[in-house]
Amino acid sequence: MTRLLSADEITALVTETLIRCRTSRENAQAVARALLGAELAGQAGHGLRRMPSYCAQALSGKVDGMAAARSRETRPAALSVDAAHGFAYPALELALAWLPAAARRNGIAMAGIHRSHHCGVAGLVVEQLAEDGLVGLLFANTPGAMAPWGGRHALFGTDPIAFAAPLDGADPVVVDISLSKVARGKIMAASQQGRDIPEGWALDANGNPTTDAKEALKGTMVPMGDAKGTALAIMVELLCAGLTGANYGYEASSFFDGEGAAPGTGQLVIAIDPTAFGDGALDRFAVLAGAIDGMDGARLPGRRRQALKARLLAEGVPCDDALLREIEALGR
Amino acid sequence: MTRLLSADEITALVTETLIRCRTSRENAQAVARALLGAELAGQAGHGLRRMPSYCAQALSGKVDGMAAARSRETRPAALSVDAAHGFAYPALELALAWLPAAARRNGIAMAGIHRSHHCGVAGLVVEQLAEDGLVGLLFANTPGAMAPWGGRHALFGTDPIAFAAPLDGADPVVVDISLSKVARGKIMAASQQGRDIPEGWALDANGNPTTDAKEALKGTMVPMGDAKGTALAIMVELLCAGLTGANYGYEASSFFDGEGAAPGTGQLVIAIDPTAFGDGALDRFAVLAGAIDGMDGARLPGRRRQALKARLLAEGVPCDDALLREIEALGR
CATH class of the missing domain: 3.30.1370.60 (Malate/L-lactate/L-sulpholactate dehydrogenase, NADPH binding domain)
Incomplete structure (x- = not known):
């Protein structure tokens, strides 16, 4: 279930949501430029998916949304x-x-x-x-x-x-x-889905190789x-x-x-x-x-990313519907 | 069969040998400082062992020993x-x-x-x-x-x-x-000694993994x-x-x-x-x-290397006897 959002829609969504979460318009616009850039680069892990945690941090004051x-x-x-x-x-x-x-x-x-x-x-x-x-x-x-x-x-x-x-x-x-060796997000995803991870990705808290995603999150990345x-x-x-x-x-x-x-x-x-x-x-x-x-x-x-950007700008960025609903509710 | 050489002996050996091989004293001294540094760092592959090829290049003009x-x-x-x-x-x-x-x-x-x-x-x-x-x-x-x-x-x-x-x-x-992944010198050594190399070090000329050191040298390093x-x-x-x-x-x-x-x-x-x-x-x-x-x-x-340097400066640098004889004959 995805919705296609234009660049302007993503910008507006990020900006207005952050403003509801104790962030200045100027700062919210800078975040919006970056998250839109990530989505257009096909790097969803650095894109809209960050909004729930960004907003939680702005609301708690861990990130100062009003900082200059x-x-x-x-x-x-x-x-x-x-x-x-x-x-x-x-x-x-x-x-x-x-x-x-x-x-x-x-x-x-x-x-x-x-x-x-x-x-x-x-x-x-x-x-x-x-x-x-x-x-x-x-x-x-x-x-x-x-x-x-x-x-x-x-x-x-x-x-x-x-x-x-x-x-x-x-x-x-x-x-x-x-x-x-691999992004930590891949181990977080495996842990959430109860899946094992391949050997060679991570070590447990004792420094031993592990295929258990939960043990890996307590340990270190290879x-x-x-x-x-x-x-x-x-x-x-x-x-x-x-x-x-x-x-x-x-x-x-x-x-x-x-x-x-x-x-x-x-x-x-x-x-x-x-x-x-x-x-x-x-x-x-x-x-x-x-x-x-x-x-x-x-x-x-970099080439594959730049071709993707052109396509997403023309056709819109497919965004997870559940994530969009979660973002739309932030700070309300 | 090794001989212990002092820092001064290594400097003199490199300098005088290069001077015999169409290299200016000033340039030879700069090379000597670097090769001595490599020996003291335990990096023999960048040390005296380079002298036969350095001298061959200076003699043929591939390296201009007189360059300023x-x-x-x-x-x-x-x-x-x-x-x-x-x-x-x-x-x-x-x-x-x-x-x-x-x-x-x-x-x-x-x-x-x-x-x-x-x-x-x-x-x-x-x-x-x-x-x-x-x-x-x-x-x-x-x-x-x-x-x-x-x-x-x-x-x-x-x-x-x-x-x-x-x-x-x-x-x-x-x-x-x-x-x-590994130094090319390790593959050159294996090739000279007719040994295989572990999988994962190199690819052959067709881009396929190889354990044959000679094929690896015709191909590329991983x-x-x-x-x-x-x-x-x-x-x-x-x-x-x-x-x-x-x-x-x-x-x-x-x-x-x-x-x-x-x-x-x-x-x-x-x-x-x-x-x-x-x-x-x-x-x-x-x-x-x-x-x-x-x-x-x-x-x-860097720590292990610095401890080694102190010991080699005090005790002398163990140098391969055959290599020393080879260097002493260069340019004569």
């Missing part, structure tokens, strides 16, 4: 952004507004966001930089889900890394990976690439939390329920001017993109 | 370094000399190196930035070894990513991973984390080659033999001032390092 994100240029190529325990999206928009000119002036620039929250689809943040003609990199952390290699307790989140590079006359190359994945998670945590003043994964409360203190996670966004070293980079990006696209069986990351 | 690496500040936070088809190490040293002040001034700075070669142990480059008090990131590419996910032909190298962060009063945290590893490889290739003007992995000749044109690979080194967003970052780095170190079964990356 503020930024401060601390160096010529560094912007410190305080998300003020509000939603991450207004803070990310401040970063994305400042980065292009700073990167063009300096060659490279960074924005570090603290007291932040769920960053949504990481690839969409850097894709916007690429649409502005820049190379973008994003590191973000999420509440504790992965242990150091050999350890039993979650210190790191599933910690996405995203990258985008512009292509002349074509959609950007977008890389977006999280550092767990990193992608095993020890190499946790090595990258250390890098991401130090960059987006240690450097910016945000909470590490294991210090952060859940992105999903309305209980307790704010998660206070962080993001580091880096923008690079592709002409910083000379004029040839855009042509050279196109050379590698062409080599990948031209190979049997291979595909350029 | 040059750098140019193209933006306040961007340095373009031309390794001039010489060894990578003199170019990396130019980058490491410029980056600390530029990162402190701007918050973040980058050096892009083109017409370069084998960067050695990637972790050592960023560790030096961390010893100067900076956060360091390195992306480097290597000759083609991995295919895009689903493809059959190698486009990307095994492409290391390295990261280091300083800790007050302790050795830095150093992360250093290559993007193949990326760490499967499709996520090749996604990261696209990012690394675009950053360290597309952006800098270097060759992509599939355009680069071998780092190992003296045949053909120069590899012309690239490196991108980024340095970040940990105080760019405020004064707390060093303390916060120590918090995460302590949480990892304090967990049963886990260890902080």
Whole structure:
């Protein structure tokens, strides 16, 4: 049972619902832009499905819906952004507004966001930089889900890394990976449906492999690439939390329920001017993109998503009817 | 059969041998510092064992041992370094000399190196930035070894990513991973010894899994984390080659033999001032390092290597006798 919603209908639904849940119009509009982007990217797990938990957090005050994100240029190529325990999206928009000119002036620039929250689809943040003609990199952390290699307790989140590079006359190359082998949402879904999970996805609370989804949720996620994945998670945590003043994964409360203190996670966004070293980079990006696209069986990351977006904008976004009814009742 | 060599003996051996092989004293000394560093890090595959192939390349002119690496500040936070088809190490040293002040001034700075070669142990480059008090990131590419996910032909190298962060009063945290599941050297060793390799390391020339080391060398390496590893490889290739003007992995000749044109690979080194967003970052780095170190079964990356270095400096570095005799004969 799905309903087709237009982009404008999704925007209005998210905005008006959040406003009913102690969120300013300005902040609600930023969240709406991000959740619509996620739906158009086929990333429903970062889209409307977040609304019940977002609203619960805004209503309980765990997320401050009225927060005003503020930024401060601390160096010529560094912007410190305080998300003020509000939603991450207004803070990310401040970063994305400042980065292009700073990167063009300096060659490279960074924005570090603290007291932040769920960053949504990481690839969409850097894709916007690429649409502005820049190379973008994003590191973000999420509440504790992965242990150091050999350890039993979650210190790191599933910690996405995203990258985008512009292509002349074509959609950007977008890389977006999280550092767990599979998304935690897949284990949550299996647990809710009473299903087992494949071996290799997760460890139980004693650090042993498990196929029991409920035990997995008490334990930790297996990193992608095993020890190499946790090595990258250390890098991401130090960059987006240690450097910016945000909470590490294991210090952060859940992105999903309305209980307790704010998660206070962080993001580091880096923008690079592709002409910083000379004029040839855009042509050279196109050379590698062409080599990948031209190979049997291979595909350029981001492409499938961009085709989907065009189709959903034309035809409407299929939304789960029960979820829409749940959202429509929020804050009433 | 090993001999114990002191740091000074290794430096002299590398320097004098390279000078006999059409390399300037200055360049030979830079190579010696890097190979000694690799030996002290227990990374013999990036140490003295490279000398026969380095010398063959210098003698044939594939590497220009007389090259003078040059750098140019193209933006306040961007340095373009031309390794001039010489060894990578003199170019990396130019980058490491410029980056600390530029990162402190701007918050973040980058050096892009083109017409370069084998960067050695990637972790050592960023560790030096961390010893100067900076956060360091390195992306480097290597000759083609991995295919895009689903493809059959190698486009990307095994492409290391390295990261280091300083800790007050302790050795830095150093992360250093290559993007193949295992090092290509392990497959080369198995091939030389006529051994099979475990399933999951490599694909044959048709893109099928193989345990035959010789078939594996004709095919491609399996990326760490499967499709996520090749996604990261696209990012690394675009950053360290597309952006800098270097060759992509599939355009680069071998780092190992003296045949053909120069590899012309690239490196991108980024340095970040940990105080760019405020004064707390060093303390916060120590918090995460302590949480990892304090967990049963886990260890902080880089630690084992730093303990080894202290022991090897005190006791001498065990070097293979046959290799030493081979090096002593080079260029005579």
